[in-house]
Amino acid sequence: MKGGKYGGYVVIAVVCGVLLSFSRINPYTGQISLQELVLQLSGSQGEFTMGLYYGAMVDFGFLMLPFFLYQFYGGIQLYRQFCVASVYVFSRTTNRIKWYFTELWGLCKGLFVLQVFLQGTTILVALLRWEVVWTGDGWLLLGVHVLLFTLWTLTMALGVNLLALIWGSSTGFLVVFAIQAGMLAALCTGSKLELADPALARLLFLDPISRLVLGWQNGETIGLEEVLPAKYSHVLALSDSLLLIALMMAAVVAVGLVVIEKKDILVSNLETGGA
Amino acid sequence: MKKRGSYMLLRITRSQIVFLMRQKEAVLTFCVLMLLVLANFLDNCQEFRGYDIMALAHTTKMGLLSWNLVGYKADLSMMLIQLYPLLVVCPAGFVLAKERGTQEHVLMITRMGSGTYYFSKLLSAFVVTAVVFVIPFLAEMVLYVITFSAKPMGDLSNWSAYDSGYIDMVRSYMFSDLFIRSPYGYAVVKVLLFGFFSGLMGAFGVAVSALYRVKFRITVFLPTFILLNLSVYAKVIWGEMEKSVAWYNFVMLHEEAAKNMSVFLVFLVVIAVGSMGAIGWASRRDCL
Numbered sequence: 001m002k003g004g005k006y007g008g009y010v011v012i013a014v015v016c017g018v019l020l021s022f023s024r025i026n027p028y029t030g031q032i033s034l035q036e037l038v039l040q041l042s043g044s045q046g047e048f049t050m051g052l053y054y055g056a057m058v059d060f061g062f063l064m065l066p067f068f069l070y071q072f073y074g075g076i077q078l079y080r081q082f083c084v085a086s087v088y089v090f091s092r093t094t095n096r097i098k099w100y101f102t103e104l105w106g107l108c109k110g111l112f113v114l115q116v117f118l119q120g121t122t123i124l125v126a127l128l129r130w131e132v133v134w135t136g137d138g139w140l141l142l143g144v145h146v147l148l149f150t151l152w153t154l155t156m157a158l159g160v161n162l163l164a165l166i167w168g169s170s171t172g173f174l175v176v177f178a179i180q181a182g183m184l185a186a187l188c189t190g191s192k193l194e195l196a197d198p199a200l201a202r203l204l205f206l207d208p209i210s211r212l213v214l215g216w217q218n219g220e221t222i223g224l225e226e227v228l229p230a231k232y233s234h235v236l237a238l239s240d241s242l243l244l245i246a247l248m249m250a251a252v253v254a255v256g257l258v259v260i261e262k263k264d265i266l267v268s269n270l271e272t273g274g275a
Numbered sequence: 276m277k278k279r280g281s282y283m284l285l286r287i288t289r290s291q292i293v294f295l296m297r298q299k300e301a302v303l304t305f306c307v308l309m310l311l312v313l314a315n316f317l318d319n320c321q322e323f324r325g326y327d328i329m330a331l332a333h334t335t336k337m338g339l340l341s342w343n344l345v346g347y348k349a350d351l352s353m354m355l356i357q358l359y360p361l362l363v364v365c366p367a368g369f370v371l372a373k374e375r376g377t378q379e380h381v382l383m384i385t386r387m388g389s390g391t392y393y394f395s396k397l398l399s400a401f402v403v404t405a406v407v408f409v410i411p412f413l414a415e416m417v418l419y420v421i422t423f424s425a426k427p428m429g430d431l432s433n434w435s436a437y438d439s440g441y442i443d444m445v446r447s448y449m450f451s452d453l454f455i456r457s458p459y460g461y462a463v464v465k466v467l468l469f470g471f472f473s474g475l476m477g478a479f480g481v482a483v484s485a486l487y488r489v490k491f492r493i494t495v496f497l498p499t500f501i502l503l504n505l506s507v508y509a510k511v512i513w514g515e516m517e518k519s520v521a522w523y524n525f526v527m528l529h530e531e532a533a534k535n536m537s538v539f540l541v542f543l544v545v546i547a548v549g550s551m552g553a554i555g556w557a558s559r560r561d562c563l
Contacts, residue, residue, distance in 0.1 A: 023511040054349035061357065062508050076491050169493035170369065174361050181357035188349040 008073060009114040016066035017121025023062070025126040032130055034138025035227040038145050041122065042214040049215035049231045052191040057184045060213075064180070067153040070114055071176065074153075075160030076169050077110070078103050078256075082263070100260050104158070104253065111154055115146050137227045141214065144222065144238060148212055148245060155249040156180065162256050165263055183209035201235045208248065211241035284391050284398075291370075291399035301366040301407055308362070308411040315339045315351045316418060322348070323423070331427035334419035335462040336529055340412050340469060343529040347431040356523055360503040361496050363473050366407045367400035368480035368499075372489035393485060393558040397478050397550060404477025409470030416462055425459075444531040462528055469526045475546055476503070482550035485557035506542075 024040040025032065036044075043050030043060050050056050081103065119142065126132055156176050163172030186207050193200040204210045210232075211217075218233035219225050228238070295301055319337045336343040345352045371393075374380040384392045434441030448454050454461035476499050483498045505512075507521045518535035525539045 019508075019512050023508075054345055054353055057349075057353060058507065059511070062511055065504065065508070072493060072497060076493060080491065164493075169491045170365075170496065173493050173496065174365070177361060178354075178358055181354055184357065185350045185353040188353055191349070 006110060006113045009070065009110055010117050012066055012069050013114045013117035014121050016069075017118045018125055020063065020066075020118075021122045021125035021129075025122070025130065027130055030130055031133060032126070033133040034135050035141045037123070037126060037132065038138060038141045039215050039229075041119075042145055042212065044215045044229070049229045050213050052187055054188055054191075057188055061184065066114065066118055067149060067156075068177065068180075070111060070153055071157050071160055072173065074107055074110055074157035075173050075176070076164060077107055078158075078161040078260070079164040079169060079172070082165055096260050097257065100257060104256075107154060107157060111150055111157075115150055119146060137224060140222070141219075141224060141227060144224070144242070145214060148214075148241065151242075151245045151249050152212060155245070155252050158249075158252050158256055162252070162259050165259060180209065183207050195232075201232075204232050204235045208244065210236060211245055214238070217241060280391070283387065284395055287387055287391060288395040288398045288402075291395050292402050295367050295370060295399055295403040296406070298366075298370075300369060301403055304362055304365040305407050305411065307358075308408065309414075311351055311355055312339050312411045312415045312418075315344075316415065316422075318348070318351065319419075320422065328424050328427055330429060331423060332429040332431045333427055333458055334423050334425065335416060335458055336429075336431055337419060337423070338412065338415050338462070338528065340415075340466065341528045342523075342531070343431045345527075359523075360500045363404060363408070363476040364480040364496055364499050367403045367477050368484065368495050369492050370400060371396050371481050372484045372492055372495055376489065389558040390555075393554045394551075396485075397481055397554045400481040401474040401478040403474075405470040405474030408473035409466055412466045412469065413463070416459070416466075428458075447531045447533060448529060449525065449534065449536075465526070465528045472522070472526045472543075475543065475550075479546050479550050482553040482557075486553055 020041065025037055026046075027036070028046070039049075040046075041063065043056070043063065045056075045059070050060065078100075081099075123132070160169070160172045160176045163175055166172075167175070186203065187210065190200050190203050193203070204216070215229045216232045217228060217236040217238045218230045219228040219238045221237065221239040224238065315338070323331060323337075332343065335341060338344065339351060339355055341352075371380075374383070380392065387395075428436070430436075430441065432441075432444075434444065445451055445454060448461075450461055450464060453464060479502075480495055480499050484495050489495060503522050507523075509520050510516045516535075518533045518538075520535050520538050520542075521532075524530045524532045524534050525536075
């Protein structure tokens with residue numbers, strides 16, 4: 001039963017992992033260190049950090065694809081309890097806060113399964129094709145990369161759930177996806193700005209999605225200063241990024257607490273309009 | 276008998292179209308597209324304020340659907356390209372899911388017959404989606420002609436008109452002869468092609484939703500989202516391809532990438548035949 005519950009995530013993770021590995025991990029010399037491998041999964045192309053031009057954004061969208069697909073399925077995990085089994089669930093679980101954190105834990109488990117299989121498949125395929133050099137810094141960087149993407153995806157999936165309670169699942173997902181697309185599109189405006197331009201610094205600082213690109217960040221506080229290219233280190237720091245995304249998640253969790261406490265059982269079907 | 280059946284199908288499709296055009300999904304999608312078009316227009320007004328008219332690019336190259344604009348300033352075009360796989364389902368993609376969810380379809384099928392019901396849904400979804408996606412971009416062309424003038428013939432990539440690079444670029448456009456003869460005629464034809472493609476994608480969403488019981492509308496997004504994104508990431512998945520199969524290279528204006536036209540045409544035929552097949556299968560299924 002449990003295998004069936006997470007089966008979809010495993011399939012998404014394995015398929016996307018294979019595709020990511022073939023498309024992103026292609027070292028010229030046939031050898032790649034773990035930290036370089038992780039940087040490829042975070043937007044870098046070979047030795048070059050991710051640019052701000054249109055093509056780079058499209059490539060980054062491909063990196064985000066397994067997480068967008070998770071947001072499709074994870075985005076209705078809480079919502080479906082409200083509309084499908086709400087009378088059964090809430091008559092037996094009057095403590096909604098406990099129920100909420102139980103469901104959040106379920107979301108985390110699903111995402112954990114996705115990440116394990118995604119990163120595992122990507123690295124395994126890279127291992128079969130190239131020589132991977134294992135380093136301590138590489139493992140730390142992989143951990144930070146996984147943490148950043150996990151927190152981000154969890155925040156967005158929870159956001160879809162909460163918006164779905166008000167507007168239905170399709171609108172909820174559309175809004176959250178549009179926000180992420182808007183953040184990526186906003187980064188394109190930086191392509192014409194010089195490195196020292198304060199407008200570029202403002203754009204990168206204010207646009208949350210820039211926090212997912214490891215190659216742009218300063219890793220000094222975490223002891224990764226030697227492995228990160230730190231292209232925009234004057235604006236972005238890895239420790240700040242982790243804190244910001246964790247705060248975003250905490251804020252969405254807090255809003256979710258308020259919503260599920262106040263929201264009554266959905267008496268009209270937001271999906272089809274009937275009772 | 277057959278003639279009466281076709282007449283009934285057309286009559287019901289027409290009333291479905293009128294109904295769907297008034298639904299909030301179609302209106303909101305239209306508003307989102309108009310918002311993007313107007314945002315691009317205001318951006319261009321600010322960007323090219325004070326420019327000599329003859330130094331400007333051709334007005335159709337400043338439009339949101341122009342690939343020429345993507346090379347110059349990609350933010351709004353990127354928003355449109357990212358959102359398109361989801362937006363294209365919105366105007367009419369949920370119509371079948373809604374009616375089957377409330378069991379309204381049973382009443383309608385008893386009145387008009389299963390085949391007429393399902394095929395009218397497919398046709399109306401095609402027309403409504405096409406109209407919603409064509410009107411903003413045709414309106415945009417008129418807006419630019421009024422604001423900027425029909426005289427400029429430049430290019431946003433700053434190629435000179437006699438440069439061999441520019442000539443090669445123009446020759447690689449779809450309908451390049453039409454573009455050379457009449458850039459506005461070319462733009463109108465490409466926008467109508469964009470509308471046709473959008474209509475097909477909208478109808479495809481409806482056809483897939485007929486195959487299963489839709490519990491959550493979010494699932495109606497998936498087939499179109501995956502299909503269109505697969506075409507974009509095909510070169511990433513299958514390695515460097517000589518000719519692109521990304522959907523936007525076929526339906527956007529002024530796209531200079533080498534395009535695999537056979538794949539595109541086969542794709543259109545497969546989607547059209549597949550959608551009709553899916554609807555035909557759904558119409559033969561028992562309601563109860």
